[in-house]
Amino acid sequence: MTADIVKTEPAGLLAVPDFMKGDAGRGLEHLKKDDLQIPRLSLAQGLSPQLVESDAKYVDGLRLGDMYNSITGQVYGKGPLTFAVVRADPPRAIEFYPLESGGGIKDRDVPLTDPRVSFGKDGEKPVATKFYDYVAVLLPSREWIGLSFKSSSLKTARILNTLMKLRSGMPMFGGLYVISSVAQKKAIGASVVTYYNFDVKNAGNITDEAEYNFVKGLYESISDRVVVVDKGDLDPDAPGAETEM
Numbered sequence: 001m002t003a004d005i006v007k008t009e010p011a012g013l014l015a016v017p018d019f020m021k022g023d024a025g026r027g028l029e030h031l032k033k034d035d036l037q038i039p040r041l042s043l044a045q046g047l048s049p050q051l052v053e054s055d056a057k058y059v060d061g062l063r064l065g066d067m068y069n070s071i072t073g074q075v076y077g078k079g080p081l082t083f084a085v086v087r088a089d090p091p092r093a094i095e096f097y098p099l100e101s102g103g104g105i106k107d108r109d110v111p112l113t114d115p116r117v118s119f120g121k122d123g124e125k126p127v128a129t130k131f132y133d134y135v136a137v138l139l140p141s142r143e144w145i146g147l148s149f150k151s152s153s154l155k156t157a158r159i160l161n162t163l164m165k166l167r168s169g170m171p172m173f174g175g176l177y178v179i180s181s182v183a184q185k186k187a188i189g190a191s192v193v194t195y196y197n198f199d200v201k202n203a204g205n206i207t208d209e210a211e212y213n214f215v216k217g218l219y220e221s222i223s224d225r226v227v228v229v230d231k232g233d234l235d236p237d238a239p240g241a242e243t244e245m
Contacts, residue, residue, distance in 0.1 A: 037071070037228050037229075037230050038135055038144055038145070038146040038227060038228065038229045038230060039069045039070050039071035039072060039144065039145060039146060039230050040069075040070040040071075040145070040146045040147075040148050040229055040230045041067055041068075041069070041070075041076075041081075041136075041145050041146065041147055041179070042067065042068050042069070042070045043065070043066075043067060043068075043181055043196050043197070043198070044059075044062050044063065044064055044065060044066045044067075044068060044196070045064075045195055045196060046064065046193075046194075046195065050062055050068065050073075051063075051064065059073045059075065060073075061075050062075050064196075065078055065181050065183060065196040066078060066181065067079060067179075069143075069145065070230050071230055074143075077181075078181040078182075079178065079179055079180035079181055080178035080179065080180045080201075081138055081179050081180070082138065082139050082140075082176055082177070082178050082203055083136040083137060083138050083139060083176070083177055083178075083179060084136060084137055084139060084173055084174075084176055084206060084215045085134050085135070085136050085160075085164060085172055085175070085177070086135050086136065086137055086173050086215060086218045086219040086222065087134060087135035087219065087222055087223075087227065088132075088134050088161070088164065088172065089132075089133045089134070091112060091130060091131065091132050091157075092109060092110070092111075092112065092130070092131060092133075093110035093111070093112055093114065093116070093117045093126075093128035093130045093131065094107065094108055094109075094110060094128060094129055094131060095107040095110050095116055095127055095128040096129070107128070110128040112130065114128065116128040117130060129150050129151070130150060130154065131148055131149065131150045132147075132148075132149045132150075132154065132157035132160075132161075133146065133147070133148050133149075133229045134146065134147040134148075134160070134229075135147075135222060135227055135229070137215055139176070139206075139211065140211070142214065144218075146229030146230060147160075147179075147229075148229045148230075149198070152184075152195075152197055153197060153198055156197065156198045156199065156200050159200055160177065160200045163175070163177060163200070163201075163202050167205075170205065171216070171219075172219075173215050173216060173218075173219045174205055174206055174212060174215075175202075175204075175205055175206070176202075176203040176205060176206055177200055177201065177202060177203050178200070178201050178203045179198055179199065179200050180198070180199045180201075181196050181197075181198065181199075182196065182197055182198070182199045183195075183196055184196070184197050
């Protein structure tokens with residue numbers, strides 16, 4: 001199974017001419033993986049600014065429910081996309097500044113035992129939001145991508161964790177999975193709204209030795225490093241954010 005990718009040119013990126021390929025990476029030797037931020041696989045929801053032509057975050061060619069790269073703007077459509085997991089971090093919580101104060105991350109590492117992760121005694125929403133973060137590689141394109149599940153996507157994270165755990169006798173990074181965008185409905189007061197969420201399924205194992213060695217090399221290159229998955233506009237109070245990844 002191969003990744004079903006919509007052929008939309010990534011924002012700010014161009015195809016590499018053959019005469020440049022021999023000099024790949026030159027001039028970037030000082031940048032290590034510690035200096036990089038992994039882009040996130042994002043979903044276009046009804047209120048996503050990436051769908052609004054007049055907005056600075058607008059992504060050309062993006063449609064409602066499409067998956068896209070949060071940094072490059074590459075549009076992937078609704079999938080399925082094939083991927084391997086090269087890193088699965090323990091769950092953690094993040095506290096955001098209120099949207100009315102400008103938003104953004106206030107505390108990136110809130111312990112899950114912290115009171116900020118729990119509902120208040122009168123039902124107040126938690127101050128911090130629980131996340132499951134993964135670093136994955138899309139295949140066969142070999143593109144780095146971060147998976148960051150929260151809120152309504154926590155079920156998807158638990159399914160992925162279960163699929164990985166069931167692979168006894170083999171390394172985590174040897175498995176293949178597919179991720180798709182699926183429409184779901186949610187009752188808000190007297191109304192029912194449609195939003196999009198992620199669906200993950202098993203797709204077998206990597207069978208090509210060269211591809212396996214490539215994925216293994218990625219796993220080894222970040223096993224002892226701090227890796228940050230782009231959180232961008234994932235502030236929990238942002239319009240429509242309760243249904244984003």
